[in-house]
Amino acid sequence: MTAAWAADEEPQTQNIAHNDDVVRARQQVRTLAQRCRLSLVDQTKFITAASELARNTLVYGGGGELRSGLVEREGRRGVAAVFEDSGPGIPDIDLAMTDGWTSGGGLGLGLSGARRLVDDFVLDTEVGRGTTVTIVKWAR
Ligand SMILES: Nc1ncnc2c1ncn2[C@@H]1O[C@H](COP(=O)(O)OP(=O)(O)O)[C@@H](O)[C@H]1O
Numbered sequence: 001m002t003a004a005w006a007a008d009e010e011p012q013t014q015n016i017a018h019n020d021d022v023v024r025a026r027q028q029v030r031t032l033a034q035r036c037r038l039s040l041v042d043q044t045k046f047i048t049a050a051s052e053l054a055r056n057t058l059v060y061g062g063g064g065e066l067r068s069g070l071v072e073r074e075g076r077r078g079v080a081a082v083f084e085d086s087g088p089g090i091p092d093i094d095l096a097m098t099d100g101w102t103s104g105g106g107l108g109l110g111l112s113g114a115r116r117l118v119d120d121f122v123l124d125t126e127v128g129r130g131t132t133v134t135i136v137k138w139a140r
Pocket residue numbers: 052056057060061085087088089090096097101102103104105106107108109110111112131
């Protein structure tokens with residue numbers, strides 16, 4: 001993590017195994033982004049990034065888990081989402097992060113777009129082990 005979970009509450013965990021779970025993940029991060037008092041524009045950016053990552057977890061990771069919650073760093077509040085799967089991993093990170101590159105039938109803008117939409121973006125992946133993507137958006 002690039003920040004600590006807020007001391008006063010536990011992060012929430014959600015399974016991502018079906019399409020419905022992607023919708024639930026989106027709702028969960030929306031609620032958090034509102035509670036964090038992100039601006040409307042920043043809420044939308046964070047929710048959009050999280051939706052893309054949730055879909056990747058489902059489609060490419062074969063399902064996985066979302067942990068999300070409020071975070072703190074140096075007195076600042078933010079909202080974080082950690083997407084983790086035990087899927088095939090990403091063999092070439094630079095390629096996967098390239099605008100328009102997809103190994104499936106997508107637009108290839110999920111990872112690269114998500115990185116642009118948030119403040120912190122950490123991609124940790126290993127072939128044969130899985131993929132974890134952490135995103136944070138800080139309140140202004
Ligand atoms: N969780 C993941 N596990 C394995 N591969 C992934 C994962 N997320 C992304 N990828 C790889 O990165 C590529 C780019 O992802 P993305 O930018 O979201 O585009 P798209 O979803 O349109 O393919 C995917 O096509 C896939 O090969």
